[in-house]
Amino acid sequence: MSFPTSPPSGRSDGPSRRQVVAGAASGLALTAVGSGVARAETMEELVRRVTDGVAPAEGGVKLDIPALVENGNSVDVRIAVESPMTEASYVRWIHLIAEKNPFPDMARLHLSPRAGRAEVATTLRLAQSQTVAAVVAHSDGRYVIATAPVVVTLSACIDGG
Amino acid sequence: MFNARITVPPQAKAGEIVEIKVLVRHPMDRGGQSDGQGGTVPRKILNRMTATYAGAEIFRIDMNTGVAANPFVSFTTRAIETGDILFEWREDGGATYRRTARLSVA
Numbered sequence: 082m083s084f085p086t087s088p089p090s091g092r093s094d095g096p097s098r099r100q101v102v103a104g105a106a107s108g109l110a111l112t113a114v115g116s117g118v119a120r121a122e123t124m125e126e127l128v129r130r131v132t133d134g135v136a137p138a139e140g141g142v143k144l145d146i147p148a149l150v151e152n153g154n155s156v157d158v159r160i161a162v163e164s165p166m167t168e169a170s171y172v173r174w175i176h177l178i179a180e181k182n183p184f185p186d187m188a189r190l191h192l193s194p195r196a197g198r199a200e201v202a203t204t205l206r207l208a209q210s211q212t213v214a215a216v217v218a219h220s221d222g223r224y225v226i227a228t229a230p231v232v233v234t235l236s237a238c239i240d241g242g
Numbered sequence: 243m244f245n246a247r248i249t250v251p252p253q254a255k256a257g258e259i260v261e262i263k264v265l266v267r268h269p270m271d272r273g274g275q276s277d278g279q280g281g282t283v284p285r286k287i288l289n290r291m292t293a294t295y296a297g298a299e300i301f302r303i304d305m306n307t308g309v310a311a312n313p314f315v316s317f318t319t320r321a322i323e324t325g326d327i328l329f330e331w332r333e334d335g336g337a338t339y340r341r342t343a344r345l346s347v348a
Binding site: 157 | 259261272295298299300301302303304305306307308309310311312313314315316317318319320322
C-alpha cells in the first residue's frame with residue numbers, strides 16, 4: 082500500500098497521511114482495537130464458557146504435564162483429582178483447554194463413580210508455548226481448575242505433521 | 243488405518259481398581275491443509291471413545307483436534323465381574339470402530 086504525497090488537506094476520503102503516521106506510532110493500541118472481533122479468547126473466558134460462568138476454585142487437582150516439551154505434536158498429560166468417587170460425590174468430567182491452540186478445547190473426559198479413582202491420562206497437541214488448564218466438574222456442582230505453563234520448542238504446526 | 247492396543251490387567255480381584263490403557267493408531271487429521279486442488283482437506287479425527295463394562299458406560303472421552311495423532315488414553319474402573327469391556331470409537335464422517343478387552347475377575 083502506498084500513500085500519495087499530496088497535502089492532507091486535499092484528501093477527503095480515507096485516513097490522511099498524518100493520521101496514518103500517527104496511527105503507526107500507536108500501532109499496538111490500534112491493533113488491539115481493530116482485531117477485537119477475531120481476538121482469541123482469554124483463558125478466563127474459555128474456562129467460564131465450560132463452567133457456565135462460574136469461576137472455578139483451585140486446589141485438589143494435580144495436572145501433570147511437562148514444563149518443557151520438544152515436540153508439541155504429542156504431549157503426555159496426567160490428571161488426578163481428589164475425590165471419593167462414590168455415588169454421592171464423584172468427578173463428572175475433566176475438560177482440557179489450551180488457550181493458544183486453534184481450537185482451545187482439546188478434550189473432555191467423562192468419568193463415573195465406577196472409576197473408583199479420578200485419574201486419567203492422554204496425549205495432547207500444543208500449537209505453541211502456553212498455559213494448559215484442566216477444568217474439573219464435580220457431581221455436586223463445584224468446579225475446580227488446575228493450570229500449568231508449558232514451553233513448546235517445536236510446535237504442532239498447523240500444516241502437515 | 244485404525245488399530246487399537248488395549249491393556250488391562252490379566253487378573254483382578256473383585257472390587258479392585260484397575261487401570262485400563264488404550265493406544266490407538268489413527269492420524270487424527272485436523273484438516274485445513276491444502277489438498278493441492280484449491281480446496282482444503284476435511285477434518286478426520288476420532289471424536290469420541292466410549293468404554294462400556296458390566297452394563298454401563300464407565301468412561302467417555304470427547305476429543306477435538308487438540309488430541310495427538312495416535313492418541314493414548316488411560317482411565318480406571320472398579321473390577322466388578324469377569325466380562326468384556328466394549329470400546330467404541332466414533333470417527334468424523336460417521337464411521338465407528340469397536341473392540342473388546344476381557345477383564346478376568348477372581
